[in-house]
Amino acid sequence: xxxxxxxxxxxxxxxxxxxxxxxxxxxxxxxxxxxxxxxxxxxxxxxxxxxxxxxxxxxxxxxxxxxxxxxxxxxxxxxxxxxxxxxxxxxxxxxxxxxxxxxxxxxxxxxxxxxxxxxxxxxxxxxxxxxxxxxxxxxxxxxxxxxxxxxxxxxxxxxxxxxxxxxxxxxxxxxxxxxxxxxxxxxxxxxxxxxxxxxxxxxxxxxxxxxxxxxxxxxxxxxxxxxxxxxxxxxxxxxxxxxxxxxxxxxxxxxxxxxxxxxxxxxxxxxxxxxxxxxxxxxxxxxxxxxxxxxxxxxxxxxxxxxxxxxxxxxxxxxxxxxxxxxxxxxxxxxxxxxxxxxxxxxxxxxxxxxxxxxxxxxxxxxxxxxxxxxxxxxxxxxxxxxxxxxxxxxxxxxxxxxxxxxxxxxxxxxx
Amino acid sequence: xxxxxxxxxxxxxxxxxxxxxxxxxxxxxxxxxxxxxxxxxxxxxxxxxxxxxxxxxxxxxxxxxxxxxxxxxxxxxxxxxxxxxxxxxxxxxxxxxxxxxxxxxxxxxxxxxxxxxxxxxxxxxxxxxxxxxxxxxxxxxxxxxxxxxxxxxxxxxxxxxxxxxxxxxxxxxxxxxxxxxxxxxxxxxxxxxxxxxxxxxxxxxxxxxxxxxxxxxxxxxxxxxxxxxxxxxxxxxxxxxxxxxxxxxxxxxxxxxxxxxxxxxxxxxxxxxxxxxxxxxxxxxxxxxxxxxxxxxxxxx
Ligand SMILES: Nc1nc2c(ncn2[C@@H]2O[C@H](COP(=O)(O)OP(=O)(O)OP(=O)(O)O)[C@@H](O)[C@H]2O)c(=O)[nH]1
Ligand SMILES: [Mg+2]
Numbered sequence: 001x002x003x004x005x006x007x008x009x010x011x012x013x014x015x016x017x018x019x020x021x022x023x024x025x026x027x028x029x030x031x032x033x034x035x036x037x038x039x040x041x042x043x044x045x046x047x048x049x050x051x052x053x054x055x056x057x058x059x060x061x062x063x064x065x066x067x068x069x070x071x072x073x074x075x076x077x078x079x080x081x082x083x084x085x086x087x088x089x090x091x092x093x094x095x096x097x098x099x100x101x102x103x104x105x106x107x108x109x110x111x112x113x114x115x116x117x118x119x120x121x122x123x124x125x126x127x128x129x130x131x132x133x134x135x136x137x138x139x140x141x142x143x144x145x146x147x148x149x150x151x152x153x154x155x156x157x158x159x160x161x162x163x164x165x166x167x168x169x170x171x172x173x174x175x176x177x178x179x180x181x182x183x184x185x186x187x188x189x190x191x192x193x194x195x196x197x198x199x200x201x202x203x204x205x206x207x208x209x210x211x212x213x214x215x216x217x218x219x220x221x222x223x224x225x226x227x228x229x230x231x232x233x234x235x236x237x238x239x240x241x242x243x244x245x246x247x248x249x250x251x252x253x254x255x256x257x258x259x260x261x262x263x264x265x266x267x268x269x270x271x272x273x274x275x276x277x278x279x280x281x282x283x284x285x286x287x288x289x290x291x292x293x294x295x296x297x298x299x300x301x302x303x304x305x306x307x308x309x310x311x312x313x314x315x316x317x318x319x320x321x322x323x324x325x326x327x328x329x330x331x332x333x334x335x336x337x338x339x340x341x342x343x344x345x346x347x348x349x350x351x352x353x354x355x356x357x358x359x360x361x362x363x364x365x366x367x368x369x370x371x372x373x374x375x376x377x378x379x380x381x382x383x384x385x386x387x388x389x390x391x392x393x394x395x396x397x398x399x400x401x402x403x404x405x406x407x408x409x410x411x412x413x414x415x416x
Numbered sequence: 417x418x419x420x421x422x423x424x425x426x427x428x429x430x431x432x433x434x435x436x437x438x439x440x441x442x443x444x445x446x447x448x449x450x451x452x453x454x455x456x457x458x459x460x461x462x463x464x465x466x467x468x469x470x471x472x473x474x475x476x477x478x479x480x481x482x483x484x485x486x487x488x489x490x491x492x493x494x495x496x497x498x499x500x501x502x503x504x505x506x507x508x509x510x511x512x513x514x515x516x517x518x519x520x521x522x523x524x525x526x527x528x529x530x531x532x533x534x535x536x537x538x539x540x541x542x543x544x545x546x547x548x549x550x551x552x553x554x555x556x557x558x559x560x561x562x563x564x565x566x567x568x569x570x571x572x573x574x575x576x577x578x579x580x581x582x583x584x585x586x587x588x589x590x591x592x593x594x595x596x597x598x599x600x601x602x603x604x605x606x607x608x609x610x611x612x613x614x615x616x617x618x619x620x621x622x623x624x625x626x627x628x629x630x631x632x633x634x635x636x637x638x639x640x641x642x643x644x645x646x647x648x649x650x651x652x653x654x655x656x657x658x659x660x661x662x663x664x665x666x667x668x669x670x671x672x673x674x675x676x677x678x679x680x681x682x683x684x685x686x687x688x689x690x691x692x693x694x695x696x697x698x699x700x701x702x703x704x705x706x707x708x709x710x711x712x713x714x715x716x717x
Contacts, residue, residue, distance in 0.1 A: 001423065001424050002421040002422070002423065002424060002427075003421075003424045003427055003428075031690070055557070056557070056560070057557075058556075058557030058558050058559075058560050058561050058709070059558065059561060059576050059577075059709060060709055061576075061577060069576075069577060070561050070576065070577075070579060071561065072557070072560045072561050073553045073560050073561075073603070073604070074554075074560065075553070075554045075604070075606045082424050084604055096581040097579070097581070099581060099583065100563075100581045100582050100583060103583040103584045104584060104585075210421070211421075212421050224434070224437040224438060224440070224441050225437045225440050225441050225466075225467075225473075227467065227468075227469065227470045228470065229469045229470045229471070231469075234469055237469060241437055241466070241467075242434075242437070243430055243431075243433070243434040243437075243585075245585075271465070272464065272465040272468060280422065282421070282422045282426075282427060282430055283422065283426070283430050284429070284430040284431075284433035284434050284437070284465075284466070297441045321581050333590070335586050335588060336586075337586075338438070338441060340590075390584075391584075394583060394584045394586065395586070396581070396583055396586050396588065398588055398590055400590075403588070403590035403591055403592060404580055404588075405580045405581045405582070405583070405588045408581070408583050
C-alpha cells in the first residue's frame, strides 16, 4: 500500500475544513471520543448539525474565529490507500502556511464556492500549486446545495477555471461538483447531482496515479551525516548517510560528488543490517564508495551520467513569506538540501500580478508576493531546475537576524 | 496503481531516519527524550537504523516523575545496557525537593503537570539545543498543527500562531541562544502505523502493553492501576481486571483498557477495531477542548 499526500486549498470559507471533516466522517474515520467532543462543542452549523470543520481547526484561536490559521494534518486509510491530508488556511494572511502544506503534496484539491466562482485566492493558490509542481489538481466546486445543484453554474466555473489552468500550465485537472456540508460526491455519489457522471472525490483520490522519479540518471543523494565509528574492528568504516531524493543508485554505479567534482564508484549500499541491491528515491540509506575522498555534510552524490547544474548565480522563482519585505542590501542564508550558505538577492526580475497573472515590475517584494529573482550564493549549489526535478530544485531563504524562514525558492537555471 | 513508490512503512521509516540525521547534522547538543512508551521505543529503533554502526550523536533523556510502572524502568535499564548509549535522568522529585515545584494534593493529585518544569530544567542544565520526541500528529488536534522542527522560546513555549514555514524536507534548525527546537520524527505516523512497525521490526516492548491481570480502581469513568501514588479513599473499590495500556506515562494519569490482547497481532486487531482514540485514555487531555494546546504553549512535550 502506498501513501497519497494531498492538500485542500482555495479562498477563505470555501469549505476546505468542512470537506476534510466530511471525508473523515463519511469514511468512518472519526473515533467515538472525538465524535463525542464534536457533539459537545458549542460551535454548530446554523441548522444545529455538528460543524465538521472543528475536526481540523485544532487551535483555540481558530475555533473562536471560525477560520483556519495553520495547516492541520489528518490521517486516514481505505482498503486502497493511506492518506495524509494537509488542511490549509484560505486566508491570504496565512499563505505561508498553505505553502508549507502544499510543498509536500502529490495532489491539491482547490475548492471554489459555487456562489462566488473563481476569486483572487483561487488564482493565487492555483499559481502556487503550479509553481510547486503538484502533480495532480482537483477542482471541487463546493456549496452546490446553495445553487440548487445547477449544472450551468458548475459548467461556467469549469470554463472560467480552464482559462486560468491554461495560463498556469496546469494540465491535469479533474472537476467535481460537491457539497461538503451535505456530503454530495465526497465519499458517496450524489443523488442530487444526477447530471454528473464522474467519480466521487474519495473514489478519485483512491485511484489517481502518482509517480516518483526513479530514473538512475537523476540519482541524487544529499549527504546528511558521515558514519565513522572509529572503533578497532571498524577502523576504516566510512559511510555516507542520506535519503535518496530522486532517481536510484546501484552498487558499481559511477558517481560524482559535488561541489568538489571527485568521481568514484558505489561499493556498498546499507540500510542498517541489510544491503539492498538498489537505493530508490525516498529511501534513507548509507552508501560506501571505492575511493577515499573527502565528503562531508552538505555535499551531494549524483550519478555521473546525469549531473545537475553547479552554480552560484541562479535565477529562481520566489515566494516571499515574511512581514519584513525583501531587502537586496542584506545577506541572507539559503538552505538547499543539507547545505546552508550565505546569499544575496542580486536582482529582482519581476513580480506576478495575481489578478491578471501578468508580469509586474514593481520592485518591492512584500509578504505573499511571488516573482522571479537572481540569487548569488557564497558557495555554488548543485541543483536541478525545480520544474524538472522538484526534489533537488527547492530551497529556502532564512533571515539571519531572526532565523525565520522568509522565502521559498524554486530554482530555475544558472545565469553565471 | 503506481508501483514505483515505497510501501507506506518504508516511506515513514525513511522519513524518520532522515529527520534524525538532520538533527545530528544541524545541532550542537541534541537529546532524545525517552519516556519508556512505545513511541519513544520506536524512536530508539529508528536511531539505531540512522546511526549504526556509529554511536548515537545524542544521549537519551528520561524525565522521571517517580510514579512509574516498574516494568517501564526495568525495560529502560535493560535497553540502555543492550544498546550501550548514554542515559540522563531528570527527577521530578529533585525539583520538588529543591522547592521549584509544589506537589499537588487531593484525590486527583498527579505529577504530570510538574514534569514540564523538570524537563525545561534538564534542558537548561545540559544546554540542549534540540530535543527529539515521539509525539505524533494523529494523537490530538493541537499536535496536528505542529511542525516537524518546532521552535521553543527561552521559556520553552510554543507559539502556534507564529510557526515558521517548513517547506519540502528542508528543516530550518537555526535558533538564537536560549531557544531550542523540539523535533518530531514520527509526526506522520498513526498509532496503528507504530504497532505495525513494531511487529514488522520485532521490537521488544514493556510487558504492560500486553494484557495482564492488575488491581484497578475506576475513576472518572476510567480504569486506573491501583498504586501507592494514587490517593485512594473508601469510595475507591479495588478490583482485579484483565487490562493493558495503550500509552504509558505517569501512573496517576495513564488509564488502562480492558483487554485480552496477549500478542501483538491481537493488539493490532484490537486497535483497528477500536472506536476510542489513544489519548481518550489520558485523563490529562480531558480537562478542556484546548487542554493540550495550553500545555504545549507552556513547554509540555
Ligand atoms: N451550504 C453549504 N455551506 C458550506 C459547505 N461547505 C462549507 N460550508 C460552510 O462554509 C463555512 C466555512 O467553512 P470552512 O470549512 O470553515 O471553510 P474553510 O475553507 O476551511 O475556511 P478557512 O480555512 O478559514 O479558509 C462554514 O460555515 C461551513 O459550514 C457546503 O457544501 N454547503
Ligand atoms: Mg479551514
